Amino acid sequence: MSVRLPPPIRLLERGWLSSNSVLLTGPDDTALIDSGYATHAGQTLALVRHALAGRSLDRLLNTHLHSDHCGGNAALRAAYGCQVAIPALDAARVAAWDEEALSYRATGQQCPRFGFDATLAPGMALMLGGLRWEVLAAPGHDPHALLFFCAEEGVLVSGDALWEDGFGVIFPELAGEPGFDEVGATLDLIAGLGARVVIPGHGSAFTGVDGALARARARLDYLRADPVRNARNAVKVLLKFLLLERQAIALAALPQLLGSIPLVERVRRAQLGLAPEDMAHWAAQALLKAGAARIDGAMLHDV
Numbered sequence: 001m002s003v004r005l006p007p008p009i010r011l012l013e014r015g016w017l018s019s020n021s022v023l024l025t026g027p028d029d030t031a032l033i034d035s036g037y038a039t040h041a042g043q044t045l046a047l048v049r050h051a052l053a054g055r056s057l058d059r060l061l062n063t064h065l066h067s068d069h070c071g072g073n074a075a076l077r078a079a080y081g082c083q084v085a086i087p088a089l090d091a092a093r094v095a096a097w098d099e100e101a102l103s104y105r106a107t108g109q110q111c112p113r114f115g116f117d118a119t120l121a122p123g124m125a126l127m128l129g130g131l132r133w134e135v136l137a138a139p140g141h142d143p144h145a146l147l148f149f150c151a152e153e154g155v156l157v158s159g160d161a162l163w164e165d166g167f168g169v170i171f172p173e174l175a176g177e178p179g180f181d182e183v184g185a186t187l188d189l190i191a192g193l194g195a196r197v198v199i200p201g202h203g204s205a206f207t208g209v210d211g212a213l214a215r216a217r218a219r220l221d222y223l224r225a226d227p228v229r230n231a232r233n234a235v236k237v238l239l240k241f242l243l244l245e246r247q248a249i250a251l252a253a254l255p256q257l258l259g260s261i262p263l264v265e266r267v268r269r270a271q272l273g274l275a276p277e278d279m280a281h282w283a284a285q286a287l288l289k290a291g292a293a294r295i296d297g298a299m300l301h302d303v
């Protein structure tokens, strides 16, 4: 059953390669939160144009700057001349387009360069789509990630900080930075909001926020108990992302392909301690077991 959202809020739900986008249309303004992955930018433009029904887009905001959340920024800014607002802590790296610091190089993902016009910081309040939204910090999955919360309607836009079943990979831990405590603190913050509906970065909007928080906490405990689990999950997620992008990958090419992704290579050496061939074999099998891929002859296919 799909969750009813207040009329100014439209969820443009996507497959997992592209994040969801949230369109806010008020009497006086329009805004979009997150813009999907680069290879879907044309689809993003079409979805947004259709949903806007002839109106223009005034503002574009990002929960965080992973490639699947801001890959349509450049196209939307070019199409609408909209004001782009990003987390303030990422401003310098976006201004310099430092692909290393922005994670695109480390993850082997693409994101067209975009400019920005404003920055967002925790504690700010914004009027978007005729509703008042608080900006909150959501470190953990990404150290600079933000939440947008509309207290009046009890709606939380959570990005990858909370999904109906879990949350995004805890990336800082993979680079030897703290992340588990931050995820816990972000879940505590969300619990204190008393949100009625959560619009996650991936998947459908959901109610039953307490249940989602309990599942997320159990997941956090599981990962924290053995950080190699977070590392394995990261390799699986990054391979699934590649597969979503390419649709099929030759199994013979997998060790080298995974080795070309700096973050995966780092995790392989530092945390998994596997030979490239063994990790490639394990990762492909892990996706098969999860029903997230299939093998046909010499190729690994997306499902």
Ligand SMILES: [Zn+2]
Pocket: 064, 066, 069, 141, 142, 160, 168
């Ligand atoms: Zn993310």
